[in-house]
Amino acid sequence: xxxxxxxxxxxxxxxxxxxxxxxxxxxxxxxxxxxxxxxxxxxxxxxxxxxxxxxxxxxxxxxxxxxxxxxxxxxxxxxxxxxxxxxxxxxxxxxxxxxxxxxxxxxxxxxxxxxxxxxxxxxxxxxxxxxxxxxxxxxxxxxxxxxxxxxxxxxxxxxxxxxxxxxxxxxxxxxxxxxxxxxxxxxxxxxxxxxxxxxxxxxxxxxxxxxxxxxxxxxxxxxxxxxxxxxxxxxxxxxxxxxxxxxxxxxxxxxxxxxxxxxxxxxxxxxxxxxxxxxxxxxxxxxxxxx
Numbered sequence: 519x520x521x522x523x524x525x526x527x528x529x530x531x532x533x534x535x536x537x538x539x540x541x542x543x544x545x546x547x548x549x550x551x552x553x554x555x556x557x558x559x560x561x562x563x564x565x566x567x568x569x570x571x572x573x574x575x576x577x578x579x580x581x582x583x584x585x586x587x588x589x590x591x592x593x594x595x596x597x598x599x600x601x602x603x604x605x606x607x608x609x610x611x612x613x614x615x616x617x618x619x620x621x622x623x624x625x626x627x628x629x630x631x632x633x634x635x636x637x638x639x640x641x642x643x644x645x646x647x648x649x650x651x652x653x654x655x656x657x658x659x660x661x662x663x664x665x666x667x668x669x670x671x672x673x674x675x676x677x678x679x680x681x682x683x684x685x686x687x688x689x690x691x692x693x694x695x696x697x698x699x700x701x702x703x704x705x706x707x708x709x710x711x712x713x714x715x716x717x718x719x720x721x722x723x724x725x726x727x728x729x730x731x732x733x734x735x736x737x738x739x740x741x742x743x744x745x746x747x748x749x750x751x752x753x754x755x756x757x758x759x760x761x762x763x764x765x766x767x768x769x770x771x772x773x774x775x776x777x778x779x780x781x782x783x784x785x786x787x788x789x790x791x792x793x794x795x796x797x798x799x800x801x802x803x804x805x806x807x808x809x
Contacts (some may be wrong), residue, residue: 572607603630618654649778667736669791691762691770712742721749
């Protein structure tokens, strides 16, 4: 198994891991300070040579790290052969090492299927969650709405799946109901797409590949967005202190509401990014061609 080299967090959403990147300015080079950043593309110049995922191949369960370029140039597919590839670690590119991991092989989401990269409705490389038990543990609380303002965005494809199958993209447990969730990016209510805080829903949508996001002012106001446009009116909600790690793909107790989505990117900031939101989402859309 190949392991990625240690990284040094700069507190600016950058990493000193890898070299190169001359002439390249990634999203996090322009808008630093992310608390966690998961993607199959390099999000900063310091990550061009950095690993974005660790993949387990189905043939013999060997694992290996891959950079964004190694996914694009065919190295990942060559490694998996005609079989499948599953994500055992989705590396955090923020510099804070909040890597999203899954040791249980049956619960690892798929990135290669029968010798081909998994793609979303727009043809982008992505990661497919099976809606049964696939999920990743981020190893920390990467949003903490009770502690700070926040901005969260994700690229997610829910083509051909039901509202319940859409379920949770991202969740943190709260102090009142640890088995529940303080916030949810995703479902699971009928038509619900963006955010649910203490059973209060903000924003709704239908299906397809979407850029979902929300802003939280740190006090009392949420605003949800779908494909760069406001979704519903801004709303207020009670936020309890968080008591569990953040999870990708399920409810915060890892027992229910597993998503069947394809997810290509999730980035969180523990700060108010309202002034940068439109530009950040333009960068994301320019890369993925969602809308």
